[in-house]
Amino acid sequence: MVVQRRTAAGFATKILVITLCARMPAAHPEGYIEAFANFYRDAADIIRAHRSGGAIEAGRVAQVPDVIDGTRGVKFVAAAVESNAAGGAWTAARFR
Numbered sequence: 130m131v132v133q134r135r136t137a138a139g140f141a142t143k144i145l146v147i148t149l150c151a152r153m154p155a156a157h158p159e160g161y162i163e164a165f166a167n168f169y170r171d172a173a174d175i176i177r178a179h180r181s182g183g184a185i186e187a188g189r190v191a192q193v194p195d196v197i198d199g200t201r202g203v204k205f206v207a208a209a210v211e212s213n214a215a216g217g218a219w220t221a222a223r224f225r
Contacts, residue, residue: 168193 171189178185204222212220 172193175185175190175193177183201222201224204224208220208222212218
């Protein structure tokens with residue numbers, strides 16, 4: 130949705146209002162919870178579309194982590210544990 134607002138100087142500007150992802154004002158403490166709600170909603174929509182054979186929006190799919198993202202996270206944690214065991218020495222996560 131696009132709304133038109135007047136600035137303090139009286140100029141009319143068009144502003145794109147994103148209602149799908151932004152239910153809270155910027156920097157609101159509840160925005161953290163809303164981020165997870167958006168993530169789960171997107172994941173559920175993608176799963177539903179996949180099961181029903183419907184179209185899946187590429188932009189929304191790109192925002193949801195996949196198996197590769199999960200693998201990289203596990204490798205990062207493993208490298209952190211290894212680094213700790215080595216007294217804090219630098220340990221490469223070895224992403225491949």
